[in-house]
Amino acid sequence: MKFQGTNSYIATDDLMLSVNASIALKRPLLIKGEPGTGKTMLAEEVAAALDMPLLQWHIKSTTKAQQGLYEYDAVSRLRDSQLGDGRVKDIQNYIVKGVLWQAFTAEQPVALLIDEIDKADIEFPNDLLREIDRMEFHCYETRELIRAKHRPLVFITSNNEKELPDAFLRRCFFHYIKFPEASTMRQIVGVHFPGLKDELLSAAMKTFFDVRNLPGLKKKPSTSELLDWLKLLMAEDIPLSALQSQDDKVSIPPLVGALLKNEQDVTLFEKLVFMNQRNR
Numbered sequence: 001m002k003f004q005g006t007n008s009y010i011a012t013d014d015l016m017l018s019v020n021a022s023i024a025l026k027r028p029l030l031i032k033g034e035p036g037t038g039k040t041m042l043a044e045e046v047a048a049a050l051d052m053p054l055l056q057w058h059i060k061s062t063t064k065a066q067q068g069l070y071e072y073d074a075v076s077r078l079r080d081s082q083l084g085d086g087r088v089k090d091i092q093n094y095i096v097k098g099v100l101w102q103a104f105t106a107e108q109p110v111a112l113l114i115d116e117i118d119k120a121d122i123e124f125p126n127d128l129l130r131e132i133d134r135m136e137f138h139c140y141e142t143r144e145l146i147r148a149k150h151r152p153l154v155f156i157t158s159n160n161e162k163e164l165p166d167a168f169l170r171r172c173f174f175h176y177i178k179f180p181e182a183s184t185m186r187q188i189v190g191v192h193f194p195g196l197k198d199e200l201l202s203a204a205m206k207t208f209f210d211v212r213n214l215p216g217l218k219k220k221p222s223t224s225e226l227l228d229w230l231k232l233l234m235a236e237d238i239p240l241s242a243l244q245s246q247d248d249k250v251s252i253p254p255l256v257g258a259l260l261k262n263e264q265d266v267t268l269f270e271k272l273v274f275m276n277q278r279n280r
Helices: 013-025 039-049 065-069 074-082 099-105 129-134 166-170 182-192 198-212 223-235 263-278
Strands: 029-033 054-058 070-072 095-097 111-115 136-139 144-147 153-158 173-177
Touching (some): 013 029, 029 039, 039 054, 039 111, 039 153, 054 099, 065 129, 095 099, 099 144, 182 198, 198 223
Parallel strands (some): 029 153, 029 173, 054 111
Antiparallel strands (some): 136 144
């Protein structure tokens, strides 16, 4: 079982090597990288390529590790007991299975995505150490041991908002998705916009990397923002001349709001344009 990329996801050689190393070692693949570099999409594409169902657990700041295992709905059981419902005699009717329980008990191997693990409390990764390591956990209400029938292929993404514990990192295979080089970016764009004219793509790519390389940006535009911008350029039928500045001077590109996402960066870019125009 090896991942060799897909027609809809441009995976670099080192990324494919990391996915296959994670499969061989039977360890979770911890993926870091800038937002918008395709971390979440990687899990989706690997699952599709290997013909595996994908279970997704999107982490929030309020998410607790227990929710991934199961939750006991004591409130519903109390209400049903007051109403004389016969379901209260079986506590399993009030056990809400989490994604880990579903992954462990699936009849076939599945891919499991734990998305943006760094959003949760610092104790969240530690609380999952045993379950991810041993592939089993106890349900104390039903006195069951839930053990994985098949070891799921686990993907864990992080945007580096918090440091992850060393004990958790030791149990993972790590890969950092570097921001794509221009040649790789052209391939990515080609997958999404196969009919895009080369002249427009070259001009848009130059503008994009000029904006991205601007020193002092609070948030650099990502791959997903480039794709959004190109989609808008095509939808609005923006002429090639609007992307080409005279004498290589910096100018504000059309629909720049698709690339720059906060007022500080827009102001910084406008100041740079103003200074360049004064120096003409």
